[in-house]
Amino acid sequence: MELVLSKWVFAFSLTWWATFSGAYSVEGLRGGSKVRGVNLGGWLVVEGWIKPSLFDGILNGDMLDGTEVQFKSVTLQKYVCAENGGGTGVAVNRDAASSWETFKLWRVSASEFQFRTSQGQFLTCEGEGCSISATANTSSAGKLFYIERNSNNRVHVKLTSGAYLQATIGNQLTADYPGKPGWDDNAATFEMTIVVNNLHGDYQLANGYGHSKAKEILKKHRNSFVTMEDFKFLYRHGINAVRIPVGWWIAFDPNPPAPYVGGSLEALDNAFSWAQAYNIKCIIDLHAAPGSQNGMEHSSSRDGTTGWPTSPDYISQTLDVIDFLASRYARHPALLGIELLNEPSAASVPLEVLVPYYKQGYQIVRKYSSTAYVIICQRIGNADPLELYQANIGSNNIVVDLHYYNLFDTFFVNMSSEDNIQYVYKSREAQLQALSSANGPLAFIGEWVNEWNVTNGSQKDYQNFGRAQLEVYGAASFGWAYWTLKNDRKHWDFEWNIRNNYLQFGNSPAKQIFNNVVLLGLSLLSSFCILYYSGHHKSCICWPSVKYPRKSKTKNPKYEIGRLVNPMNSPTIVNGIAIPMAEITTVEQSTCREATS
Numbered sequence: 001m002e003l004v005l006s007k008w009v010f011a012f013s014l015t016w017w018a019t020f021s022g023a024y025s026v027e028g029l030r031g032g033s034k035v036r037g038v039n040l041g042g043w044l045v046v047e048g049w050i051k052p053s054l055f056d057g058i059l060n061g062d063m064l065d066g067t068e069v070q071f072k073s074v075t076l077q078k079y080v081c082a083e084n085g086g087g088t089g090v091a092v093n094r095d096a097a098s099s100w101e102t103f104k105l106w107r108v109s110a111s112e113f114q115f116r117t118s119q120g121q122f123l124t125c126e127g128e129g130c131s132i133s134a135t136a137n138t139s140s141a142g143k144l145f146y147i148e149r150n151s152n153n154r155v156h157v158k159l160t161s162g163a164y165l166q167a168t169i170g171n172q173l174t175a176d177y178p179g180k181p182g183w184d185d186n187a188a189t190f191e192m193t194i195v196v197n198n199l200h201g202d203y204q205l206a207n208g209y210g211h212s213k214a215k216e217i218l219k220k221h222r223n224s225f226v227t228m229e230d231f232k233f234l235y236r237h238g239i240n241a242v243r244i245p246v247g248w249w250i251a252f253d254p255n256p257p258a259p260y261v262g263g264s265l266e267a268l269d270n271a272f273s274w275a276q277a278y279n280i281k282c283i284i285d286l287h288a289a290p291g292s293q294n295g296m297e298h299s300s301s302r303d304g305t306t307g308w309p310t311s312p313d314y315i316s317q318t319l320d321v322i323d324f325l326a327s328r329y330a331r332h333p334a335l336l337g338i339e340l341l342n343e344p345s346a347a348s349v350p351l352e353v354l355v356p357y358y359k360q361g362y363q364i365v366r367k368y369s370s371t372a373y374v375i376i377c378q379r380i381g382n383a384d385p386l387e388l389y390q391a392n393i394g395s396n397n398i399v400v401d402l403h404y405y406n407l408f409d410t411f412f413v414n415m416s417s418e419d420n421i422q423y424v425y426k427s428r429e430a431q432l433q434a435l436s437s438a439n440g441p442l443a444f445i446g447e448w449v450n451e452w453n454v455t456n457g458s459q460k461d462y463q464n465f466g467r468a469q470l471e472v473y474g475a476a477s478f479g480w481a482y483w484t485l486k487n488d489r490k491h492w493d494f495e496w497n498i499r500n501n502y503l504q505f506g507n508s509p510a511k512q513i514f515n516n517v518v519l520l521g522l523s524l525l526s527s528f529c530i531l532y533y534s535g536h537h538k539s540c541i542c543w544p545s546v547k548y549p550r551k552s553k554t555k556n557p558k559y560e561i562g563r564l565v566n567p568m569n570s571p572t573i574v575n576g577i578a579i580p581m582a583e584i585t586t587v588e589q590s591t592c593r594e595a596t597s
């Protein structure tokens with residue numbers, strides 16, 4: 001009877017306490033209820049803007065895959081143009097340059113390239129005098145061109161045969177310039193303009209350096225950019241999860257298809273071990289799918305195109321990657337969830353393609369785990385996240401990931417700091433409320449940052465913006481993850497924000513422990529009093545014996561690497577979410593004294 005009653009008091013107290021400190025909903029997390037996560041961006045999926053120095057050693061590093069170039073004949077003063085954007089002839093007859101006059105580079109070496117038109121064809125050379133046309137539908141049908149650069153943007157272009165291209169009087173482009181041209185104004189000399197050079201992903205890095213050098217660079221990067229020390233830092237600051245972007249080639253480790261470089265799987269294994277040591281959970285996020293789901297460097301697009309939705313092969317390969325990841329990590333105690341695809345583009349990925357993919361991905365994860373969260377990402381661009389709430393992807397532990405940046409849209413340009421904060425409180429909060437009342441998947445703000453379009457915001461401005469975001473995104477039912485752990489741009493760098501006090505998590509850990517102990521004590525006391533005065537003659541007070549959370553024992557020795565026995569000497573308790581469930585459960589084992597009336 002006493003024991004039953006003591007459990008009853010305990011349960012009652014817990015309810016009270018949970019009411020005070022925020023209801024919990026996400027299974028298996030330290031620090032209670034929701035994900036307070038950080039992304040490990042730019043680590044296993046390279047993003048040049050996060051760490052530009054990775055690209056420093058590449059020869060002709062401004063001519064990587066996907067770089068967009070235009071050519072102007074110095075004699076005709078006209079641009080080279082693929083008529084209709086490709087599929088037919090090429091002329092040297094345009095006064096101004098736009099998309100038809102722009103060619104994407106496919107890099108073969110520092111000086112050898114293929115040229116791709118805006119409609120996707122490759123330049124080739126056919127017929128008499130070898131006239132350049134844009135009629136090759138595949139890269140293998142296209143020609144290889146050597147580019148020789150002079151200092152003042154002037155270039156010569158030649159074929160493997162040694163023949164130089166020239167702009168003829170009749171505005172054709174032919175590979176029949178007699179002999180070797182000089183750098184004076186002649187028909188074989190062109191001015192090359194680099195118009196867009198914004199892709200710096202794994203493809204560009206590996207293909208830019210070549211395999212052996214890329215292997216060396218990536219090995220160093222993967223071993224140093226994120227380490228166990230970072231997990232310790234996250235643990236100390238109340239972070240309970242990491243979202244880890246990975247690329248599809250991880251499934252082919254250690255020998256992924258060229259130009260990708262193996263080794264990211266070993267690094268992911270390390271992350272799981274470190275996470276386990278610090279009681280942090282991992283979300284594996286498929287950031288780059290074969291063919292690219294959004295044309296950006298972080299989906300490892302080769303040239304800015306979005307091939308993923310156009311080929312059933314790409315989609316089935318992607319499902320194989322999910323199968324690989326789920327089978328490998330489903331039983332790992334540090335796994336929280338698997339995100340099936342990051343940021344598919346609304347412009348290129350139709351819902352009719354995405355929804356069946358998500359449904360199949362959900363089933364695959366469920367083959368290996370009945371509890372791992374399956375996370376589906378909203379489409380970026382012009383798409384309403386409600387579309388995924390209505391899509392019926394799966395029934396259990398499903399989460400929709402939304403990315404909230406007050407950036408990347410002219411809408412945010414010229415907004416004041418106060419405008420930004422109001423936007424978070426009004427629009428973001430309203431959307432989150434609408435989604436939670438949709439009664440479907442959990443909501444996750446899987447990417448956000450303490451940065452905006454405000455120039456020269458003060459530290460106080462940033463603190464206020466950060467606080468508003470933490471408050472509003474903290475209401476998301478699954479939680480949030482900051483983008484990103486480390487970044488060359490300091491305001492994007494989580495560690496910089498914390499160390500420099502630009503992002504404040506409210507109370508200091510010591511004060512939070514105090515607050516939470518007081519809160520727990522109060523709720524225990526009050527529930528005891530209620531029971532006591534509601535007519536029970538016998539009751540029980542439970543004294544919580546506060547213990548540190550036990551590390552769950554792993555059975556798989558593979559995951560023992562780098563594990564710590566006792567990483568920290570105190571539990572981290574986070575603002576408003578409080579004492580880890582592991583500690584609360586120790587109450588049941590605690591000493592129980594009878595109180596009689």
Ligand SMILES: *[C@@H]1O[C@H](CO)[C@@H](O)[C@H](O)[C@H]1NC(C)=O
Nearest residue numbers: 087121134135136137138141
């Ligand atoms: C390239 O594709 C187009 C459109 O499908 C087709 O009409 C054309 O014949 C193809 N060209 C070659 C050389 O195969």
Ligand SMILES: *[C@@H]1O[C@H](CO)[C@@H](O)[C@H](O)[C@H]1NC(C)=O
Nearest residue numbers: 409410411412413414415453
């Ligand atoms: C931002 O302000 C500048 C200067 O007042 C103005 O020229 C520009 O058009 C504004 N941009 C937007 C997107 O409102």
Ligand SMILES: *[C@@H]1O[C@H](CO)[C@@H](O)[C@H](O)[C@H]1NC(C)=O
Nearest residue numbers: 410413414452453454455456
């Ligand atoms: C704000 O946005 C404009 C236009 O996109 C961009 O040029 C500028 O660099 C941005 N400023 C900041 C501080 O992000």
Ligand SMILES: *[C@@H]1O[C@H](CO)[C@@H](O)[C@H](O)[C@H]1NC(C)=O
Nearest residue numbers: 414416453454455456457458
């Ligand atoms: C922002 O700060 C920089 C460096 O302190 C300064 O050069 C610039 O003029 C400032 N811009 C504005 C809009 O205040």
